[in-house]
Amino acid sequence: MQIINDADQAAHKLNVEIETLENLLRDLKSLRSGSFPDKKALASAPLIDQWSLGTRPVPCLYGVISGHPRFRRSEGVTSDVWVMSPNRRFIRTMSRYYRLGVRAGKT
Template sequence: MQIINDADQAAQKLNVEIETLEHLLRDLKRLRSGNFPDKKELATAPLIDQWSVGTRPLPCLYGVISGHPRFRTSEGVTSDVWVMSPNLKFVRTLSRYYRLGVRAETG
């Protein structure tokens, strides 16, 4: 998740994220078309040995969500947060923008 405070900072922080996602999209399209990595390409890839499948938590927001196109007003959780700007009052999740209202009190 990238946290940004102004437009200048957004450009700097998001360039790396955009490049990474563009590479992922390119590879997904390539795989969709049946073009899988060959032995030569995989020879330079890192090796992960004694591996197993796992999960890890991703940033999200919990709160009272209203105006969602698929759900009525209720407490809920967003999809993965990619960019958040408390100063500019928005968050971009995997699926959409949200406006940020009042932050919950902690402790």
Template sequence: MIIYRDGQHEIHQLQRMIQKLQTLLDDLVAIGEGDLPSQDRLEEAPLIDNWHLATRQIVCLRGEISGHPRLGYAPHGITSDLWLLAPQRGFARTMSRYYRLGTNTE
């Protein structure tokens, strides 16, 4: 997640995030089209032993949401993963959509 304050540092962070997401998207599209990773590519990948599924916390916004396309009004709403927060600009971008930022309780 990036907190955007109109600076060069944030722009570089955003460019790196875009590149990572584009690479992920390209890989998922390829797999969806039946183009699985080659054995050579997998041999270069890190090995994870004794693995299991787990969960971890993600950054999101919680608050009173109104005008949501599916929820309408949610007095105790939680957004999807927060990717960019621009409080000076009055918006946030989650995995799913933009949000306008109202009052902040922090």
């Protein structure tokens, strides 16, 4: 998740994030078309040994959500938060923008 408060910071941080996501998208499209990494490509990839599958939490927001296109006003949780700008009062999740209202515990 990127937390940004000014345009210069946003440009740098988002350029890095965009490049990472573009690389992921390129690889996913390649896999979808049936093109898997060859031995040469995998030879230079890091090795993960004695591995096991796990899960980890991702940043999200909990709160009272209203104006959502699929759900009526209710308590809920967002999808993964990718960008948060408290100063500009928005977040961008995996699926959409949200406006930030009052933070929990503040009046």
